[in-house]
Amino acid sequence: MKIATKAFGNIEIDEKQKLRFPSGLLGFENYKDFALLDGEKPPFFWLQSLDSVGTAFVLVDPFLFRPDYEMDINDEELTEIGVSSPQDALFFAVLTIPQDGGPMTANLQGPIIINRDARLAKQIVLGDPRWMTKHDVQQELAASKKAPC
Numbered sequence: 001m002k003i004a005t006k007a008f009g010n011i012e013i014d015e016k017q018k019l020r021f022p023s024g025l026l027g028f029e030n031y032k033d034f035a036l037l038d039g040e041k042p043p044f045f046w047l048q049s050l051d052s053v054g055t056a057f058v059l060v061d062p063f064l065f066r067p068d069y070e071m072d073i074n075d076e077e078l079t080e081i082g083v084s085s086p087q088d089a090l091f092f093a094v095l096t097i098p099q100d101g102g103p104m105t106a107n108l109q110g111p112i113i114i115n116r117d118a119r120l121a122k123q124i125v126l127g128d129p130r131w132m133t134k135h136d137v138q139q140e141l142a143a144s145k146k147a148p149c
Helices: 075-079 137-146
Strands: 002-005 009-012 018-020 033-038 045-049 056-060 089-096 105-115 121-123
Touching: 002 033, 002 045, 045 089, 105 137
Parallel strands: none
Antiparallel strands: 002 009, 018 033, 033 045, 045 056, 056 089, 089 105, 105 121
16 A cells, blocks of 8 residues: 655555554544554654644654553553553554754653554553653663663
């Protein structure tokens, strides 16, 4: 399938890269269909809207820079996308990369959960006060490397 992307222009994707967000994303509720694309450099991914070429998000695995990250998620929310255990899912944080050279931040309060098999996804809002919408990724990574084992 050929799609238009914000980052890569027109590209060919596999059907397995398509995702459906039944509820959309926060602030983008009208956009339901996305493609998960590998970024130019690991460990980054692109979440490209199939409804709007100008709507795309950079994602990263939050456990790479916050090994202590925990998500207390209501089972009902996961049932909506068919996830019954953590092994069924992929977990991502949405990144903000400021053009002014400021720090790259990750939204750990609103992770994206993807059902690996069904290709259904959902953005969850966590109530845990440890997780905010703007975690400085470099700072968090440096702190996790200094933490005692």
